[in-house]
Amino acid sequence: xxxxxxxxxxxxxxFKKAAILLPDDVKGAIREAYERETHNLAxxxxxGILDNIKVSEKRQWPLCSDTGYPMIFATVGEETSIEGGVAxxxxxxxxxxxxxxxRVPLRPTVVHPFTLHNPLNNxxxxxxxxxxxxxxxxxxxxxxxxxxxxxxxxxxxxTLFRADGFLGVKKFILDQVILYNKxxxxxxxxxxxxxxxxxxxxxxxxxxxxxxxxxxxxxxPDPEVxxxxxxxxxxxxxxxxxxxxxxxxxxxxxxxxxxAFTHLAFIPVGISVNCGCFRRATARIYGDGRVEEKPYPExxxxxxxx
Amino acid sequence: xxxxxxxxxxxxxxxxxxxxxxxxxFTGHVFTCRSRFHIRAIDEGETPPIDFARYNVMFHVGxxxxxxxxxxxxxxxxxxxxxxxSKWTEEAIRKFGLKAIIGKGxxxxxxxxxxxxxxxxxxxxxxxxxxxxxxxxxxxxxxxWLDLGLPEALxxxxxxxxxxxxxxxxxRGNSLYDDLSEEIDENIRRVEKARGFEGFQYTSxx
Numbered sequence: 001x002x003x004x005x006x007x008x009x010x011x012x013x014x015f016k017k018a019a020i021l022l023p024d025d026v027k028g029a030i031r032e033a034y035e036r037e038t039h040n041l042a043x044x045x046x047x048g049i050l051d052n053i054k055v056s057e058k059r060q061w062p063l064c065s066d067t068g069y070p071m072i073f074a075t076v077g078e079e080t081s082i083e084g085g086v087a088x089x090x091x092x093x094x095x096x097x098x099x100x101x102x103r104v105p106l107r108p109t110v111v112h113p114f115t116l117h118n119p120l121n122n123x124x125x126x127x128x129x130x131x132x133x134x135x136x137x138x139x140x141x142x143x144x145x146x147x148x149x150x151x152x153x154x155x156x157x158x159t160l161f162r163a164d165g166f167l168g169v170k171k172f173i174l175d176q177v178i179l180y181n182k183x184x185x186x187x188x189x190x191x192x193x194x195x196x197x198x199x200x201x202x203x204x205x206x207x208x209x210x211x212x213x214x215x216x217x218x219x220x221p222d223p224e225v226x227x228x229x230x231x232x233x234x235x236x237x238x239x240x241x242x243x244x245x246x247x248x249x250x251x252x253x254x255x256x257x258x259x260a261f262t263h264l265a266f267i268p269v270g271i272s273v274n275c276g277c278f279r280r281a282t283a284r285i286y287g288d289g290r291v292e293e294k295p296y297p298e299x300x301x302x303x304x305x306x
Numbered sequence: 307x308x309x310x311x312x313x314x315x316x317x318x319x320x321x322x323x324x325x326x327x328x329x330x331x332f333t334g335h336v337f338t339c340r341s342r343f344h345i346r347a348i349d350e351g352e353t354p355p356i357d358f359a360r361y362n363v364m365f366h367v368g369x370x371x372x373x374x375x376x377x378x379x380x381x382x383x384x385x386x387x388x389x390x391x392s393k394w395t396e397e398a399i400r401k402f403g404l405k406a407i408i409g410k411g412x413x414x415x416x417x418x419x420x421x422x423x424x425x426x427x428x429x430x431x432x433x434x435x436x437x438x439x440x441x442x443x444x445x446x447x448x449x450x451w452l453d454l455g456l457p458e459a460l461x462x463x464x465x466x467x468x469x470x471x472x473x474x475x476x477x478r479g480n481s482l483y484d485d486l487s488e489e490i491d492e493n494i495r496r497v498e499k500a501r502g503f504e505g506f507q508y509t510s511x512x
Binding site: 045048049051052055063066067105108109116118153160168171276 | 307327329342367368369370371372381382383384386387389410411412414429430431432433434435436437438440441455456457470472482483486487489490493494496497498500501502503506508509511
């Protein structure tokens, strides 16, 4: 049995790591973007980010003051038992977010939507968000995400018709990304997640998971989807919007697409954007209490890259 | 585009010498604010309890602060989205005599306001250099309106060479983003043409 205390201390460490240390795949992508960049101003922006990463590592300070929405995604072994079950897990996660807000510290960003009441601990109704899925594995794999407001602001949804086709899908993605990345609002270069199909909520959820749970450089195993990912990536970078919308070669660091079967009449499209300051940390807790850090989650496809 | 170090409070001459694209660093003081500052100070007309003659650089930011032995310390300060303060911005510049605003995302349509009042607008690098900036914050000089919550409170920060910030709107009303938009719109037209989007219309259901 995995104790609530172990869950809580692990989740605390994951939020701390996510806030301060950029995952290697993201750091590498930013360094490459800097080296490739041909625009002066864009280079200054990317250099600022690289300098920031160094200061965060050295001083153990958060990478960005918008520590955003705390989110947990966990793949739970069907026979892995946790003290207190799912309710116990949720309680442990909330305790960890509260502790991380106080001790990392994270910014107390989460408030009541009507009254603006700030509980000062980033915990409230449906927050932190917790997504669980159950699989035949002998561990819980937990990923902590701090989802910044800049990226979240770029979210979009549209129900397209068959007549609009994938031309319409790409057009919607282009328009949405330009609208929200002009003048740097979505903090480009960022990571695009696209969900196609399902009901509106399912495709938004897939878009979010595609944006935050797949490492940079990962391609979908279905060649048709992988080719759409590459096409979207090229299309968006050809706009020349660049870092902070100041003109440059890299507008998005990667594009990830996930799909669900859907109603024959429609093509629902969800868009979710993750900040270039991609705050993510993953670990597995095994039944015997062993904790293993992982470089990225294996949420979508166990055994493959992501 | 030049690198410029300025001491606060800024003078008219300081800001008039700045041009779009300059890399600017500040030494002296900046004060922070977000929406709730504007609501209280502009909509509700309550006078902020700080000396604007000394503090004329406004920083749109909700910093992360921690308390160490009775002292506050800022550990991260990333600029936040400025256009959402647009409706209060001219009044804030006029009322408090601001000479510079640091933020994120530009002020579409407000360049004339900056020109009229001799103020400039700057953006952060990459927009997530909050730890880098915090490293240049020497101490918290004053804090007011803590009842608005830590991110929304009015923090006066003593800074040493904080930057770089990129000059986005100069005191003549030029905007870096406006200057770039033609080139970017042209790129977008090219992308749309190459991808076959020209003339595309979504199925109408209205």
